[in-house]
Amino acid sequence: MKAIKCFLSVQEQGEHDPLWHFRIGYAYYYLKQYKEAIVAFKQSVALDPEDSQASMFLEMSRNAASKAGNETIHIMNIEQDEDLLEVEEKIIPFQLVAHSDGSISLILNVGEYKHEIFQTRTEEGFEGNGYDWGSLAAVFLKEKMPHLVDILRFDPEAGMFAAYTNNKEAILSFAISFREACEDDSLMKDLFSRAVLD
Template sequence: MGATNLIELDPGKYSLLLNAGTTDVDDVITSLRHEPNGYFWEGIAQRLVATEAQHLDGRFGYDPEAGMFVAYGTDREALAELGALLDAVASDADRLRAIVAAAIADGFEFDD
């Protein structure tokens, strides 16, 4: 099972959840001088959408907290695709490092 969980809260309304601080890459996040919290994961999600999945832009909203990343909306397919992208990063330290390095090079600031 991946790091994310896609749930239907109400008919046609979905939330993608990632419990921050429970991924395989938390130590890597800390070593990169970031906090493995929901806000950090929002930054990763934004970068993934901007660089790898532009077709997802605008298809859901973000509502992270310190302990959890949340994306929400009515487009289950888009949220599932974001979940797959996040699951891949949450289990691959090298991929996480590459995303953070590219974000920093682009002047992106994580809000963690």
Template sequence: MTPLRLIETRPGSFSLLLDAGTTQVDGLVEELGHEPNGYFWEGAARFLVSTEAQGLDGRFSYDPEGGMFCAYGQDRAALEELGALLAAVAADGDRMRKLVTSAEAAGFDFDD
């Protein structure tokens, strides 16, 4: 799940974290006109959930900041699945390019 990490913040509560600016695709994200901050990654997560993993919808919440993406909740399996989706995009320039292109074509706003 690198560069993401899943931590248990208290018994039965989990946070999926990504430090902004630490992925292999940061330069590409900027080239595509976005800032690879926590808000961008929330947008990427929301778009992935809506297009590739609808079963995850509503199973966790988001709380990003400029320097970090965060999703949290009590459903560890859902956060693990989201982490796998995001890790794949964070490590693959072609996949990131397709995600941004598809999102923009659909009128999606990353809010970064």
């Protein structure tokens, strides 16, 4: 809270500085004041649309704010879990996020990664956003890992793909397999040909 007061004391100087808004949002986020964080991150993204970190935190704030009982859920340091840390090193640019309620999310800040795959169906309305990634992942899950269909949930936003579950083994298995599939362009194009526009 002291950090926020400090930032607000120089609000006029920081009004047009995306980093200032990001830091305010970051402070609010970790105080679990998600609505305030959303406002700050929105302003940061508006001032600097290329800032992928601000976009990612904006979507995370929205997700946290929309969940019932979100005041008791916070992000934990995955470095405390060797399994998560080991897998995360293998799935870049995807990231793992562990939550204090026991759930684990797999997220991707969309934009450049494999954008060319989505360009093959731009005339149909696909843009390569988080929803499109969700549609692609749903096809992959149904066809390649059907045993996880009832275990994993997708919660994409425009700027971020997100999958989550309380089953650690399931999310790690999916993360590794989906990341490997993403590196096989012919497989990706085949799967994407059956994706349904959300």
